[in-house]
Amino acid sequence: MKTARGFFKPLAIGAPAPLRDLPVRVERMIHFVPPHLDKVRAKVPEIAPTVDVILGNLEDAIPADAKDAARAGFIEMANATDFAGLGVGLWTRINCLNSPWHFDDVTQIVEGVGDRLDVMMVPKVEGPWDIHYMDQFLAVLEARHGLKKPIQLHAILETAEGVMNVEAIAGASPRMQGISLGPADLAASRQMKTTRVGGGHPFYKVIEDPRADGGPRVAAQQDIWHYTFAKMVDACAAHGIKPFYGPFGAIDDPEACEQQFRNAFLLGCAGAWSLHPSQIAIAKKVFSPDPAEIAFAKRILEAMPDGTGVAMLDGKMQDDATWKQAKVLVDCGRQIAARDPDLAAAYGL
Numbered sequence: 001m002k003t004a005r006g007f008f009k010p011l012a013i014g015a016p017a018p019l020r021d022l023p024v025r026v027e028r029m030i031h032f033v034p035p036h037l038d039k040v041r042a043k044v045p046e047i048a049p050t051v052d053v054i055l056g057n058l059e060d061a062i063p064a065d066a067k068d069a070a071r072a073g074f075i076e077m078a079n080a081t082d083f084a085g086l087g088v089g090l091w092t093r094i095n096c097l098n099s100p101w102h103f104d105d106v107t108q109i110v111e112g113v114g115d116r117l118d119v120m121m122v123p124k125v126e127g128p129w130d131i132h133y134m135d136q137f138l139a140v141l142e143a144r145h146g147l148k149k150p151i152q153l154h155a156i157l158e159t160a161e162g163v164m165n166v167e168a169i170a171g172a173s174p175r176m177q178g179i180s181l182g183p184a185d186l187a188a189s190r191q192m193k194t195t196r197v198g199g200g201h202p203f204y205k206v207i208e209d210p211r212a213d214g215g216p217r218v219a220a221q222q223d224i225w226h227y228t229f230a231k232m233v234d235a236c237a238a239h240g241i242k243p244f245y246g247p248f249g250a251i252d253d254p255e256a257c258e259q260q261f262r263n264a265f266l267l268g269c270a271g272a273w274s275l276h277p278s279q280i281a282i283a284k285k286v287f288s289p290d291p292a293e294i295a296f297a298k299r300i301l302e303a304m305p306d307g308t309g310v311a312m313l314d315g316k317m318q319d320d321a322t323w324k325q326a327k328v329l330v331d332c333g334r335q336i337a338a339r340d341p342d343l344a345a346a347y348g349l
C-alpha cells in the first residue's frame, strides 16, 4: 500500500498530477457505441448532445476480427466531435489485461485521443493489482504524449474475485472514477444458471408455507443482484467514487429496464449503461430525481437552515440526518440543472 504522501504523486516524470477530487460531472447514462460500424459511428454527432457520456466499446460485443477496426474507429470518432464542448464525457472500454488487444488499445488510444479522453473503463478487474498496473502504464504514456490531465479509470465488477476485492479496487488509485456492475460476466464467473443480462429472474423468490386449504401459495421475486450491488455501492461511497449499474440486455423490455435502473438509483448509483438508443431516455428519466422529491428536499433544507435540530414536515420528522439526505438530492438536482434547462425549471434550481 502507498504511503499517504505518496498516493497523490505522479507515477512518471512528466505525467500530470493525480486528481485529488472527482471532477463534478453528470453521468446518468454511459452510452455504448460499437465504433467499428461506420453506420453507427456516423450517428455519434447526432447522439452526443442527448447523452451525458459516449463510450467507444472495444471489448465484448466486438468480434475478434473487428478489434483493430473498432480501435481505429474510436480514435476517429473521438477526434471528429468536440465532446468536451458539448459537456459530454468521452470514455472507452478497453480489452481486458490478458487479451491480445489490450496493449494496442491502451498505447494507441492515449497517443491518438490524448486529453480528449476522460475515462478508460477496464473490464474484469480482479483486484487492486490490476488498477496499480493500469495506473503506472497510463502515467508512462501520459508523460510520453504530453497529456495535461490524468485519464481516469472505471472498473467493471464482473468476476467473483473482483467482488471479493471490491473495497481494495475502489481505493487502489486516485485515478478511480467509479465501478459498474457487470451482471453478464459476473453470472458466468459465479456459475449462476441464467442467460439474462441483468434484471430480475422469476425463479429467484421466496414462497410462503403450504396453506391449510391447499390454496395457491404467495411467492415474491427477490433481487438476485442486491448483495453485490450493496457491497459495490458501499465500497464506492467509502472511497469517494461513483457506483453505476451496467448493462440491461432485454432491449425489448423497457419497463424492466426502468425498474432495474431505478433500483440502482435508489441504492446510490449515479447512472447506468445504455446499450441501445431507446435506453438513453430511460436512464435520463430514472437518474434525474423527481421534481416533487427535489421540492420536498428543498423544504427540509429551508426548515433547518444550519442543518441541525428537528422539524415536522407533513407529518414526517426531520433532523440533521434527513437534512443530509435532502442535501444529496438537491446537490444532485443542482448538477443536473446546470446541464438541463428543462429540469432546472422543473427543480427551480
Ligand SMILES: CCC(=O)SCCNC(=O)CCNC(=O)[C@H](O)C(C)(C)COP(=O)(O)OP(=O)(O)OC[C@H]1O[C@@H](n2cnc3c(N)ncnc32)[C@H](O)[C@@H]1OP(=O)(O)O
Binding pocket: 032, 033, 034, 039, 040, 043, 047, 057, 060, 061, 184, 185, 197, 247, 249, 251, 274, 275, 276, 277
Ligand atoms: C452483456 C455484457 C456487455 O458487455 S454489454 C456491452 C456490450 N454490448 C454493446 O455494446 C451493444 C451495443 N448495442 C448494439 O450493438 C445494438 O444496439 C444491438 C443491441 C446489437 C441492437 O442493434 P440493432 O438490432 O441494430 O437495433 P435496432 O435495429 O433497434 O437499432 C435502431 C437504430 O439504432 C442504431 N443503434 C443501435 N444501437 C446503437 C447504439 N448503441 N448506438 C447508436 N446507434 C445504435 C441502429 O444502427 C439502427 O439505426 P438505423 O435506424 O438502422 O439507422
Ligand SMILES: O=CC(=O)O
Binding pocket: 060, 123, 156, 158, 181, 182, 183, 184, 185, 186, 246, 247
Ligand atoms: O460487461 C458487462 C457484463 O455484464 O459482463
Ligand SMILES: [Mg+2]
Binding pocket: 060, 123, 156, 158, 182, 184, 185
Ligand atoms: Mg462483461
